[in-house]
Ligand code: NAI
């Protein structure tokens with residue numbers, strides 16, 4: 302009996318299709334010889350689609366995507382500043398809409414500094430942590446508005462939403478993850494200033510911590526966290542934080558671990574009510590699109606997260622090991638996107 306995995310593939314814009322092609326190659330190699338069959342549907346979504354049809358994400362698109370087991374996404378977005386995209390709002394209308402509608406309440410972003418990868422820190426030590434960023438609440442829910450726009454009396458509000466339900470479920474996920482890793486959890490917030498939002502996070506972390514006596518719990522204000530991410534990143538194992546702080550910290554985390562070409566992420570609905578979505582952290586990189594200059598490693602590591610999420614743990618591990626071996630062998634000679642994908646695929650087939 303074979304197991305069919307229905308995969309929605311959204312290559313997207315710019316370098317998205319280039320890196321997704323390599324990620325799919327690696328995915329196929331990782332499941333070859335197992336009973337897993339990948340049944341894919343391609344969705345043409347993103348800036349190019351918007352320019353053609355005026356649609357960002359229709360209800361039909363959403364319903365069709367929701368019928369899959371998982372989603373692999375490249376990157377979406379056009380050239381920043383393109384006047385034709387001024388009203389498109391791909392970020393909110395497509396990416397955030399998918400995350401909210403599919404209840405991706407865990408945004409998972411592992412950060413690891415692989416041996417021999419040059420990073421900006423002089424003496425980084427070992428870096429291997431995961432940021433668990435809340436994905437459906439916080440200041441990103443669109444709970445705001447403005448009046449008297451463009452006048453000296455303009456009022457603009459963007460209110461952060463934090464519910465006990467929403468905070469508890471992501472905090473529980475983070476503790477479970479810490480149990481399986483090095484048993485350390487750091488809550489990052491700004492409880493001294495954001496007393497209401499910070500208060501609920503702190504209380505819930507303390508409550509759930511009582512059920513996990515093996516996990517050492519640490520707290521940092523977000524500003525202090527940015528210092529330690531640079532001066533002592535080895536102190537982190539699992540970081541749990543809200544949507545906005547997580548967005549910022551994960552860019553910094555990506556930078557200290559060797560850059561945007563390596564950072565993978567999962568937008569996860571742990572309950573399995575909706576398909577989870579796996580994507581490189583980077584965008585569509587219009588400056589290098591179509592030139593085979595993009596590093597597909599982040600997209601390939603996203604495939605490893607996808608396999609792990611589907612319970613295909615061994616296949617996930619094989620992908621990560623193939624990537625690690627490839628990274629260890631990298632020289633300064635530039636390789637094309639396809640060459641990197643082929644090299645990693647070849648290691649899986651060896
Ligand atoms: P970006 O991540 O696309 O590019 C930033 C810089 O990193 C560029 O110089 C680019 O060439 C380089 N870069 C990115 N990925 C790379 C890779 N795999 N290998 C080598 N170099 C890489 O961010 P930017 O320029 O701010 O945004 C471009 C477009 O992407 C915008 O439309 C933006 O809205 C969208 N975007 C989409 C995201 C997504 O789909 N999740 C995330 C971030 C941005």
Ligand code: MG
Nearest residue numbers: 548549551552
């Ligand atoms: Mg971001």
